[in-house]
Amino acid sequence: xxxxxxxxxxxxxxxxxxxxxxxxxxxxxxxxxxxxxxxxxxxxxxxxxxxxxxxxxxxxxxxxxxxxxxxxxxxxxxxxxxxxxxxxxxxxxxxxxxxxxxxxxxxxxxxxxxxxxxxxxxxxxxxxxxxxxxxxxxxxxxxxxxxxxxxxxxxxxxxxxxxxxxxxxxxxxxxxxxxxxxxxxxxxxxxxxxxxxxxxxxxxxxxxxxxxxxxxxxxxxxxxxxxxxxxxxxxxxxxxxxxxxxxxxxxxxxxxxxxxxxxxxxxxxxxxxxxxxxxxxxxxxxxxxxxxxxxxxxxxxxxxxxxxxxxxxxxxxxxxxxxxxxxxxxxxxxxxxxxxxxxxxxxxxxxxxxxxxxxxxxxxxxxxxxxxxxxxxxxxxxxxxxxxxxxxxxxxxxxxxxxxxxxxxxxxxxxxxxxxxxxxxxxxxxxxxxxxxxxxxxxxxxxxxxxxxxxxxxxxxxxxxxxxxxxxxxxxxxxxxxxxxxxxxxxxxxxxxxxxxxxxxxxxxxxxxxxxxxxxxxxxxxxxxxxxxxxxxxxxxxxxxxxxxxxxxxxxxx
Amino acid sequence: xxxxxxxxxxxxxxxxxxxxxxxxxxxxxxxxxxxxxxxxxxxxxxxxxxxxxxxxxxxxxxxxxxxxxxxxxxxxxxxxxxxxxxxxxxxxxxxxxxxxxxxxxxxxxxxxxxxxxxxxxxxxxxxxxxxxxxxxxxxxxxxxxxxxxxxxxxxxxxxxxxxxxxxxxxxxxxxxxxxxxxxxxxxxxxxxxxxxxxxxxxxxxxxxxxxxxxxxxxxxxxxxxxxxxxxxxxxxxxxxxxxxxxxxxxxxxxxxxxxxxxxxxxxxxxxxxxxxxxxxxxxxxxxxxxxxxxxxxxxxxxxxxxxxxxxxxxx
Numbered sequence: 001x002x003x004x005x006x007x008x009x010x011x012x013x014x015x016x017x018x019x020x021x022x023x024x025x026x027x028x029x030x031x032x033x034x035x036x037x038x039x040x041x042x043x044x045x046x047x048x049x050x051x052x053x054x055x056x057x058x059x060x061x062x063x064x065x066x067x068x069x070x071x072x073x074x075x076x077x078x079x080x081x082x083x084x085x086x087x088x089x090x091x092x093x094x095x096x097x098x099x100x101x102x103x104x105x106x107x108x109x110x111x112x113x114x115x116x117x118x119x120x121x122x123x124x125x126x127x128x129x130x131x132x133x134x135x136x137x138x139x140x141x142x143x144x145x146x147x148x149x150x151x152x153x154x155x156x157x158x159x160x161x162x163x164x165x166x167x168x169x170x171x172x173x174x175x176x177x178x179x180x181x182x183x184x185x186x187x188x189x190x191x192x193x194x195x196x197x198x199x200x201x202x203x204x205x206x207x208x209x210x211x212x213x214x215x216x217x218x219x220x221x222x223x224x225x226x227x228x229x230x231x232x233x234x235x236x237x238x239x240x241x242x243x244x245x246x247x248x249x250x251x252x253x254x255x256x257x258x259x260x261x262x263x264x265x266x267x268x269x270x271x272x273x274x275x276x277x278x279x280x281x282x283x284x285x286x287x288x289x290x291x292x293x294x295x296x297x298x299x300x301x302x303x304x305x306x307x308x309x310x311x312x313x314x315x316x317x318x319x320x321x322x323x324x325x326x327x328x329x330x331x332x333x334x335x336x337x338x339x340x341x342x343x344x345x346x347x348x349x350x351x352x353x354x355x356x357x358x359x360x361x362x363x364x365x366x367x368x369x370x371x372x373x374x375x376x377x378x379x380x381x382x383x384x385x386x387x388x389x390x391x392x393x394x395x396x397x398x399x400x401x402x403x404x405x406x407x408x409x410x411x412x413x414x415x416x417x418x419x420x421x422x423x424x425x426x427x428x429x430x431x432x433x434x435x436x437x438x439x440x441x442x443x444x445x446x447x448x449x450x451x452x453x454x455x456x457x458x459x460x461x462x463x464x465x466x467x468x469x470x471x472x473x474x475x476x477x478x479x480x481x482x483x484x485x486x487x488x489x490x491x492x493x494x495x496x497x498x499x500x501x502x503x504x505x506x507x508x509x510x511x512x513x514x515x516x517x518x519x520x521x522x523x524x525x526x527x528x529x530x531x532x533x534x535x536x537x538x539x540x541x542x543x544x545x546x547x548x549x550x551x552x553x554x555x556x557x558x
Numbered sequence: 559x560x561x562x563x564x565x566x567x568x569x570x571x572x573x574x575x576x577x578x579x580x581x582x583x584x585x586x587x588x589x590x591x592x593x594x595x596x597x598x599x600x601x602x603x604x605x606x607x608x609x610x611x612x613x614x615x616x617x618x619x620x621x622x623x624x625x626x627x628x629x630x631x632x633x634x635x636x637x638x639x640x641x642x643x644x645x646x647x648x649x650x651x652x653x654x655x656x657x658x659x660x661x662x663x664x665x666x667x668x669x670x671x672x673x674x675x676x677x678x679x680x681x682x683x684x685x686x687x688x689x690x691x692x693x694x695x696x697x698x699x700x701x702x703x704x705x706x707x708x709x710x711x712x713x714x715x716x717x718x719x720x721x722x723x724x725x726x727x728x729x730x731x732x733x734x735x736x737x738x739x740x741x742x743x744x745x746x747x748x749x750x751x752x753x754x755x756x757x758x759x760x761x762x763x764x765x766x767x768x769x770x771x772x773x774x775x776x777x778x779x780x781x782x783x784x785x786x787x788x789x790x791x792x793x794x795x796x797x798x799x800x801x802x803x804x805x806x807x808x809x810x811x812x813x814x815x816x817x818x819x820x821x822x823x824x825x826x827x828x829x830x831x832x833x834x835x836x837x838x839x840x841x842x843x844x845x846x847x848x849x850x851x852x853x854x855x856x857x858x859x860x861x862x863x864x865x866x867x868x869x870x871x872x873x
Contacts, residue, residue: 052775055683075780083778090776095769100791100866110777145867161777 009061033216037472041225087162091174093155097146104142152183185543210545251473256484287361288322295355317517326491330504333514380454384466386446397434423452444475635842645842656823660808666747675758697752706745723820761793802858
């Protein structure tokens with residue numbers, strides 16, 4: 001008999017069916033990977049096991065954990081179970097800890113509650129657990145508060161809370177999605193070791209087949225509240241019998257069609273269109289589209305005493321590079337390496353402490369806001385979160401037309417509508433979508449809207465900050481196609497900021513690796529990703545989850 | 559933490575200085591000659607002008623301002639024209655009524671509001687929530703003087719448990735004084751409690767939707783425990799803000815209640831002073847109120863820092 005047995009689980013939330021007859025089982029010590037895109041019901045399956053469902057939900061079917069009928073269990077019995085026999089790790093480490101309680105209190109609390117241990121005893125055990133998850137006492141005493149920890153460190157605290165009492169089952173819902181690849185690899189290693197050394201069962205939920213491939217004994221593929229395919233991981237991954245499984249596997253390594261046939265444009269070469277227009281190679285001598293030289297950005301540090309001047313924190317440390325017209329460059333690096341700060345300065349949202357940033361030969365860093373206006377037309381931005389970057393009360397026409405105020409002459413209403421319609425068509429949306437509001441669009445469509453908004457001033461450069469990392473893999477492939485297509489047709493240059501190397505591989509000519517505020521490596525995308533020269537580059541490449549590699553590792557004798 | 563506090567204190571002092579200038583300027587602009595008012599309509603122009611010189615009213619404006627501020631710093635708020643007594647004495651006499659009244663009302667409103675707000679948040683959408691928030695709605699809507707009259711009718715006239723009004727002073731012991739303050743405090747506290755309960759409820763609801771509440775539940779903490787130990791402290795920031803504003807209001811915004819209960823408080827003092835153009839009293843009371851609001855805001859800031867460790871680190 002399995003540790004966890006889910007049979008024909010159905011779940012409605014406020015009358016809307018979410019789960020439609022899920023069957024799933026996890027044995028003692030087994031790692032079950034659940035893979036699915038958003039809306040597949042994978043998180044709700046996890047919350048059903050914990051019985052932490054939203055108020056308006058109704059569940060039917062059978063969920064048996066260790067002989068206990070979960071759906072029928074009273075709240076008091078569930079309180080005994082949660083945190084003791086079943087632990088849970090969540091997706092968002094930044095918000096998963098109570099900001100007003102120390103990490104020691106938060107780990108010890110569950111220990112005291114379940115075992116009745118004294119405060120001192122519970123704190124000793126919390127200390128040992130934090131040591132185990134890689135938060136040693138010297139740097140991370142029990143009286144640290146969550147805000148003093150980074151995302152990866154907070155996730156370690158959450159894991160310490162979940163594993164403190166060596167539960168029989170650990171439920172991990174996208175435990176590494178919010179972390180950069182290097183942290184992701186570290187956290188996955190930690191989970192794997194804990195599961196092994198304590199004989200825990202693990203329900204590992206992810207949208208990323210590659211992440212699950214490296215960890216799971218068995219895999220369940222879910223979509224729209226149903227199980228599409230389930231079985232031993234090696235079989236599922238090798239055979240990819242179900243077309244959807246195949247789609248998931250392919251989408252994560254997707255390379256847009258236009259780019260596959262396209263030979264990377266050598267540095268400094270002019271765009272094909274430009275060449276056709278009769279320009280000559282000596283145009284190479286014209287200034288690059290974007291030229292950055294010795295850029296430094298300091299932020300005021302935290303004051304350690306009333307009388308000492310605070311030590312500044314150097315976020316960007318002497319960065320120089322050029323970007324030519326139509327070129328697509330990826331800026332990769334771990335979270336906190338300074339890549340977003342650099343992007344803000346390029347977009348003239350922040351001024352550098354030192355150095356120069358030139359767009360089309362014009363210096364950005366010493367211009368006033370009105371002087372920047374014409375330059376802003378030439379560069380636009382696409383952000384990560386397609387939900388947060390639109391005002392929900394404005395319709396699409398108004399949202400997409402927003403950058404038009406940068407033009408010298410404000411277009412009249414008819415012209416404005418025309419331009420919006422053209423921009424929407426460019427990204428594969430309809431002119432009729434103009435009247436709609438953001439909530440009427442899916443995540444992928446919203447990202448198309450933000451690209452349309454960026455295109456409306458006909459920019460020469462688009463800075464895209466993790467533009468696809470909030471999207472499901474199949475949608476991500478479509479958006480990458482769109483980016484590649486626009487680059488090809490309109491000759492827009494891109495600076496892609498990402499920690500996801502598959503994105504870099506899919507649509508960029510060059511990769512720059514950033515580490516501790518410096519650019520430590522630059523080269524052709526293929527060359528850098530296949531054979532990184534810098535230590536930071538190697539760390540990123542080694543940590544990136546890779547389906548092929550996971551399969552090879554599985555097939556090799558252990 | 560020290561930096562945070564020093565900065566707050568400095569901001570408070572600057573605010574106080576600016577407020578004193580504004581108060582002084584407004585009093586300067588108001589029509590009416592204090593010397594003429596004191597001496598009455600029949601006084602001769604010479605005696606008025608002699609008094610003006612004696613009172614320093616003919617000095618240049620910055621000198622008069624500095625004199626006024628300097629006086630206040632050493633506790634000299636000037637002399638009232640109508641009471642012919644030092645303003646500081648008048649204020650002190652009234653503050654011993656108003657201050658306890660405001661404190662009792664604040665404590666009362668807090669101990670009613672916070673549990674009600676938590677209760678309503680915990681039973682969101684159910685009968686308990688609807689009933690308690692309905693009651694709070696009525697509490698906000700009903701004017702407190704009407705409420706005060708009802709209290710007088712029931713507890714003073716009908717049950718005869720407490721006096722209907724007036725204040726015997728603290729000379730006769732604590733109890734008679736307190737008895738006289740109970741009804742006005744309740745009348746003041748209930749509408750405030752209604753507002754505070756609604757704020758508590760919405761702050762709690764917001765916090766209860768946070769991820770860390772789910773983490774605590776996943777640890778096996780019972781709902782009640784999560785509510786009190788995890789949610790309440792995080793929900794305190796907006797609640798503290800409202801409490802700070804309420805105390806400032808309770809201290810002097812109580813003219814109507816003081817009139818209903820015949821209490822010699824600060825509200826009545828300032829009301830009478832305004833009707834009689836006793837500007838020096840008005841100035842003194844206003845400055846006192848400004849100072850107390852600043853002190854209360856300082857305390858609220860301090861409480862924020864106690865509640866939220868992130869603010870302790872902030873500069």
